[in-house]
Amino acid sequence: TMRSTHMFSICLPSLLPADHSATVRGLQSIFQEQEMTETVHDTEGHGYLATFIGKNGRFAILRVHSHGLVTFDLQCCEGDDITQVDNLLNALEKKLKALLHGNVQRVKRLPALQRGAEVDRYWPTADGRLVEYDIDEVVYDKDSAYQNIKILHSQQFGNILILNGDVNLAESDxxxxxxxxxxxxxxxxxxxxxxxxxxxxxxxxxxxxxxxxxxxxxxxxxxxxxxxxxxxxxxxxxxxxxxxxxxxxxxxxxxxxxxxxxxxxxxxxxxxxxxxxxxxxxxxxxxxxxxxxxxxxxxxxxxxxxxxxxxxxxxxxxxxxxxxxxxxxxxxxxxxxxxxxxxxxxxxxxxxxxxxx
Amino acid sequence: TMRSTHMFSICLPSLLPADHSATVRGLQSIFQEQEMTETVHDTEGHGYLATFIGKNGRFAILRVHSHGLVTFDLQCCEGDDITQVDNLLNALEKKLKALLHGNVQRVKRLPALQRGAEVDRYWPTADGRLVEYDIDEVVYDKDSAYQNIKILHSQQFGNILILNGDVNLAESDxxxxxxxxxxxxxxxxxxxxxxxxxxxxxxxxxxxxxxxxxxxxxxxxxxxxxxxxxxxxxxxxxxxxxxxxxxxxxxxxxxxxxxxxxxxxxxxxxxxxxxxxxxxxxxxxxxxxxxxxxxxxxxxxxxxxxxxxxxxxxxxxxxxxxxxxxxxxxxxxxxxxxxxxxxxxxxxxxxxxxxxx
Known part of the structure; x- marks a missing residue:
């Protein structure tokens, strides 16, 4: 089970507003197959934006920005089928590439973000970058009189001591x-x-x-x-x-x-x-x-x-x-x-x- | 300028369906102040889900899942004001905490994800984790007869050689x-x-x-x-x-x-x-x-x-x-x-x- 957000971005050399609707129409069949219902939102000239809601609370946000950027986010709920989700993402990527006639500069599909999991894997660096750790277990989590003390187990680094949300030291260190x-x-x-x-x-x-x-x-x-x-x-x-x-x-x-x-x-x-x-x-x-x-x-x-x-x-x-x-x-x-x-x-x-x- | 997605998750010990509407009503004033228009989506029993569209193509997705998880994503477009966005996120976090009477287990606000930027900062690890690098410049990007060769500059690691999307070696290595x-x-x-x-x-x-x-x-x-x-x-x-x-x-x-x-x-x-x-x-x-x-x-x-x-x-x-x-x-x-x-x-x-x- 998972609650996750899957994101990808597709960069194109350029995309005229006229191309938006053709691209979007082409994608609709995929969402229809998935029995997802579309809502189009009025962006007041900031490109095309539609959301799709489906079974199990699955929710997708498709944006076609001006200047050649397409973003797609898919929110999945607990109990959603990972293979089905992967298939949907693969189908979407393939269809988009076909619709854009290979006129694609870069496709970036990010590892899915886990939301509200019991084991929190995201501990940003001191310089504010988003990094995901290979954490698989909460070993200890208590508030002392002075600070919050967490010890989380990382597959590769061993136990990691986290004080007030900052990675302090791991057994690898x-x-x-x-x-x-x-x-x-x-x-x-x-x-x-x-x-x-x-x-x-x-x-x-x-x-x-x-x-x-x-x-x-x-x-x-x-x-x-x-x-x-x-x-x-x-x-x-x-x-x-x-x-x-x-x-x-x-x-x-x-x-x-x-x-x-x-x-x-x-x-x-x-x-x-x-x-x-x-x-x-x-x-x-x-x-x-x-x-x-x-x-x-x-x-x-x-x-x-x-x-x-x-x-x-x-x-x-x-x-x-x-x-x-x-x-x-x-x-x-x-x-x-x-x-x-x-x-x-x-x-x-x-x-x-x-x-x- | 940026196109970014800001995400946070709030975990609660538990949240009865009856609490949803009170929480949501409480948040509406914030979105009204921002002149954002609400659309409520029918999740067929998978919690509360609303989207809000505002100026500059700003778009927010608020979900109140059953079993005590609230997620909030905010998509910003190029030219959106970073300080304004921060203020909105701060206001929302504060209001949510107040509405839930401090009955909050964990609030997790992730560093914003940059979408479709010229300089791609996300190069997942071999074991599939999402990590953001401190990359500030594309030094070289060409396809040879054998592979795609990228050299990207990292503030701390120096130039990084990336072959077919895999981090190969940096000057720090x-x-x-x-x-x-x-x-x-x-x-x-x-x-x-x-x-x-x-x-x-x-x-x-x-x-x-x-x-x-x-x-x-x-x-x-x-x-x-x-x-x-x-x-x-x-x-x-x-x-x-x-x-x-x-x-x-x-x-x-x-x-x-x-x-x-x-x-x-x-x-x-x-x-x-x-x-x-x-x-x-x-x-x-x-x-x-x-x-x-x-x-x-x-x-x-x-x-x-x-x-x-x-x-x-x-x-x-x-x-x-x-x-x-x-x-x-x-x-x-x-x-x-x-x-x-x-x-x-x-x-x-x-x-x-x-x-x-």
Missing amino acids: LPYTQAIMGSGRECYAGKEVLILGGGDGGILCEAVKLKPKMITMLVIDGCRKHMRKTCGNVLDNLKGDCYEVLVEDCVPVLKKFVEEGRTFDYVINDLTAVPISTAPEEESTWEFLRLILDLSIKVLRSSGKYFTQGNCVNLTEALGEYEELLGKLSCKVDFSKEVVCVPSYLELWVFYTIWKK | LPYTQAIMGSGRECYAGKEVLILGGGDGGILCEAVKLKPKMITMLVIDGCRKHMRKTCGNVLDNLKGDCYEVLVEDCVPVLKKFVEEGRTFDYVINDLTAVPISTAPEEESTWEFLRLILDLSIKVLRSSGKYFTQGNCVNLTEALGEYEELLGKLSCKVDFSKEVVCVPSYLELWVFYTIWKK
Whole structure:
């Protein structure tokens, strides 16, 4: 069973208004065969537009735009027969090509969109593109006191952690964890490390392997159960030989560290990405980011390094804003950045390394 | 200007038929404000369905399905005002939430689909998922004697080579080239190498750096001009110190090599992926694949290795078929496989290493 929308677009080099009616008349036999009833809508000169309603609530929208574009959408309801639907689409495409005497530049038939399915497969990228994931199961879906936490299973990426609708990390995404730890260029042995966020356990799991002196991790939500390939068993205990996980709000703890004069060799901020937009409604996120950045630099040793994610490489404006911010800190810093392919993101991601001048 | 379709779906825990009319009446004021004219369609018991036509050919489809799903699609025409469209969608979402007294499980608003744009951004994955690329320019689009060759520019991936509608390689995709050369585990120095296909020049460009004795490449179409980050200048000359590019059909040349008893240390087959389906209409592609595989193994030294791509990791049936085929060759072979993230593919890809037992 499905509720789906099937779409295709056909581009023609040109189409005179006179051709509309011939094309449309030619298609009518197909809809008649399907026992679909036509309604023609008055577009006030914006091309031809007809809808067709059929059995099982099947509904089609056919438009012949001026300047040579034909679009066809077919909405199917739960219980509609997939083979029948495919046959209808095939017949329509074939007939249209015949009617237009092969005078077709491009036919584009998109994979069907699933509507209102229990398992939501559409999780747009940070730069706003529509992408469909191969998600087949909702593993976990709860609201914590801080955010909505979803864990969805992808056939190829394993379990994917989605926080407030943003793809956060999948079990396939070791490259994310490696990048936010400095891409293998750092020596963690004997070092003191502070991890902010990282509730998936990936950073902690990789960092303990590198024999640091002590890792302190500040996190509000954890997901030790469903991201085992990412966190291993490291989150099963909040305290280990060389690590301690504090399930607490970052800001007061960081402030306390500053007061106590506590410092770290590495600070890894995995709390949030750089906000996508610089619009006023994002101001509170920028404010939070500035606060965390400021406190983090205060607890960073002069020889230390601060690692954090940026955002999608395409969001040049937001990333530029962040880099400008780095130039304005009371403590002078330098930075480098790296573009990394994180498998489940379906877009290239920027990571920053920041150090005191 | 744009021709676009905006879609959203709203899931409700449940919705009694009696609620339909109240919900619909509540929304009518929004459409009236927009001077859109309503047509109600008879669904014969498959929920409520109305269409609304407005200025500039704007057209909306509102459905209230039984079992708690509301879908809304808005088709906009060239020249429609994006801000106005956004306002309409925002107003509708707000009103619906109010009418349903917050009794909403999930609201999903998808990024708008562009229809019939000059630059096509939708290139489905091998496993049939809908994905939108950040493509902003058509760099090249021609039919060769063998295939349609497109080179499209992606903001993040650089130029993307698309052959017969399949994403083949982008300038970001060094991981593809590395994987099909054995992921850095092989020593090419002093070796004789045969490359089949690889018209983008990526494999040749990387291989010449490794000081092989001789590389022979058989290719039908090349793209030395638009994939410079991939091929460097290696395709500017068809003959170099340690390589020769033969622009010829693979099969007769391979047959000639077999007759002459010519052999290679490495054969890299970059001609085609494993066919997506095992359906009869794909039989000719399987036939070609078997022929190339057979000839390749014949020209492979007993200590040699044969590298090739499989397909998307999700296509387990087609990959299984290929592996079964490997077990049935007249010359006994063994194989290993590796799953690699190729940045522009937006899906994980399988690569094979094959050697004689």
